[in-house]
Amino acid sequence: MATLKDIADAAGVSIGTVDRILHNRGRFSAATAEKVRRLVDEMDYTPNIHARGLKKTGRRSFAAVIPDIEQDAGYWRLVSAGIERASRELASFCEPVVTFSYDQFSTESCLSAIAAAAGSGADGLMIAPVMPPEGIEQLRKMDIPFMFIDTDVPGLEKRLAFIGQDSFQSGILSGRLMKMLTADSTEEKSGPILILEPEAANSHLQSRADGFVHFLSNNKPELEFEYLQVQTDTEKDFHQSLETFFSRKKRLPRGIFALNSSVYFLASYLDPAGQRFRDIPIIGYDLIEGREYYIENETINFILTQQPEEQAYRGIMLLYDTLVLNRTVGRDITVPLNIITKENLHTFTAGNKENNQEFVYE
Amino acid sequence: MATLKDIADAAGVSIGTVDRILHNRGRFSAATAEKVRRLVDEMDYTPNIHARGLKKTGRRSFAAVIPDIEQDAGYWRLVSAGIERASRELASFCEPVVTFSYDQFSTESCLSAIAAAAGSGADGLMIAPVMPPEGIEQLRKMDIPFMFIDTDVPGLEKRLAFIGQDSFQSGILSGRLMKMLTADSTEEKSGPILILEPEAANSHLQSRADGFVHFLSNNKPELEFEYLQVQTDTEKDFHQSLETFFSRKKRLPRGIFALNSSVYFLASYLDPAGQRFRDIPIIGYDLIEGREYYIENETINFILTQQPEEQAYRGIMLLYDTLVLNRTVGRDITVPLNIITKENLHTFTAGNKENNQEFVYE
DNA sequence: ACCTTTTGCGTTATCGTTAACGCAATTCTA
DNA sequence: TAGAATTGCGTTAACGATAACGCAAAAGGT
Known part of the structure; x- marks a missing residue:
């Protein structure tokens, strides 16, 4: 690897000059600058990240x-x-x-x-x-x-x-998965798709809902949608919202889409209820530590996450x-939209162990 | 951050001694060693990665x-x-x-x-x-x-x-997705699930097939499986294998599972054929640059990949x-098993741009 | 023509770690 | 007990980039 010194020697100047040219902090002639820049290109000079990092140690926060x-x-x-x-x-x-x-x-x-x-x-x-x-x-x-x-x-x-x-796109993806989950038309299931909207949903969550509905109304027009505003402050509040809703309804929803990690509150409400809610497809967001249980037992069918x-x-x-x-x-990095389900769940959770890195001396 | 010098000062010795103790390369007394190690712990010393990297520059390959x-x-x-x-x-x-x-x-x-x-x-x-x-x-x-x-x-x-x-698990995951894709029983589709086995498949690919069959025979016992050995050396050979197969068959397969990236060869065979093969669910492996087209137009329904x-x-x-x-x-890092389909495809390909990092000088 | 800026450059200390080297003091060997 | 070996430690020169500093020579101002 070429270093500053290599460039300096090749150009017949000192490293100070090269450095000043590369950082554009004045005090050099146009001719030298041109020569140095050409050499930097030719010799494929790349700053040594460690040297730079070392010099700047402990100053930023x-x-x-x-x-x-x-x-x-x-x-x-x-x-x-x-x-x-x-x-x-x-x-x-x-x-x-x-x-x-x-x-x-x-x-x-x-x-x-x-x-x-x-x-x-x-x-x-x-x-x-x-x-x-x-x-x-x-x-x-x-x-x-x-x-x-x-x-x-x-x-x-x-x-x-x-x-x-990309929130809208992630809604679209949810829509696609929901379409697949509701493809089984042997049983008579005619309820609407329930969309759980947290109170004070931001534009983010709104886009997810929009993408979801957009996909499904284009690809499975017979579906109906129903929005339910839910309290997401505490698990108990959330359960309350659901209790109110389900006690009024005779028809079970054909599928449920939760716009964020409140899907786990949904799961903790539906799962203990046993048979009644079995087989309702559920899609939600985010992998929360300690809540993997509901994916494993398939109460939740799909989780989307941006890690x-x-x-x-x-x-x-x-x-x-x-x-x-x-x-x-x-x-503007768009992070991958991961689809998580029972079968690949553990590859997303176990992977964290890799980061238990410790320094050893020798 | 504590440095070697901080530790040395605290222990009343020189950095050379501290270094020798931490690297265990002789020439120190047990008493000093114990004191230094205690201080390293107490003061939460972590080697400066840049200093270490700088010192070791250009020596490893x-x-x-x-x-x-x-x-x-x-x-x-x-x-x-x-x-x-x-x-x-x-x-x-x-x-x-x-x-x-x-x-x-x-x-x-x-x-x-x-x-x-x-x-x-x-x-x-x-x-x-x-x-x-x-x-x-x-x-x-x-x-x-x-x-x-x-x-x-x-x-x-x-x-x-x-x-x-985890190859077996990834086969299981494919099985789950195939089950979903074949859930639609309105049309009369009775063909077998076709598993494309590359010649000289390694244990890896075998595990994928095993996992796939394992899941489906437990969860959708009515399915039949058929293995087809295919040439994967060139796209043409592969097409030849398929041609021979399909010309002998009257029943179309109910779904196709390709054990590796040869799924794209499959797609390039089926896609131009048009209507005849439409709606056969296809699952395969790996995201290959320049082949995304077949995912976008839904010839391939799901791609699994370990990036x-x-x-x-x-x-x-x-x-x-x-x-x-x-x-x-x-x-032993188990990498995430990613599920890719039309709707999240671009989040896996566009993300590479992020790595176009260049150095700038000031 | 003299003084002040500016320009163009070289020199040097620094960041923290590593490892070679040197030098006493101690221990071992004949 | 002299000489050799070993033990315990300090000193120092790298590694490469950075930026402050200094110093000529050239340019500008009166």
């Missing part, structure tokens, strides 16, 4: 802004785990990542968390914004760079990237790559 | 042993791409990874490729072994560490890890982590 860890049935706990993992891995060369959490049902809370994070001295922010348009102005005024996970806010100058999923742990991990790593190592990062 | 890049309809090309990506990323601190390829239908060829790789001066090997039991002895005698991808050979002293999928590019990338990185950075790595 990042902060994350996400909803409260208890909200969304544990979804944000996974995000938090990803942040933790990245933080540990970067421990040698960054301050620990500080997380600012907020109440996802309050725009004000979100904005003040962002303000707090921005004022914390961090060099970069990872934000999961549940952000109505009015909030944008505050972001526009911020002077530190940030990236978004989960939900995007495009068109901001300091925005580095977005890592998230939030991984997503958050990569968000922090992106900040590091961009701000510390000065890599340019391809913007 | 790795080699990969995989089947010929043209075999398996492009599968190994993906593996190769993953190796390349890792190699690029490690360029600052390792020699470029050298790949030794072999003919997957010849054990001898495989063993001699391994021998060549082992003799190439590499410090570690990543091997994709298509390896009958007799070959194992040669591996046992090797004196450099190695890891396996794709297929495992357990019980060897120098074996560092295995990264691959071979990612798998190979992580294999090389594992060698680096283990042998250069002295991290211990959790053994």
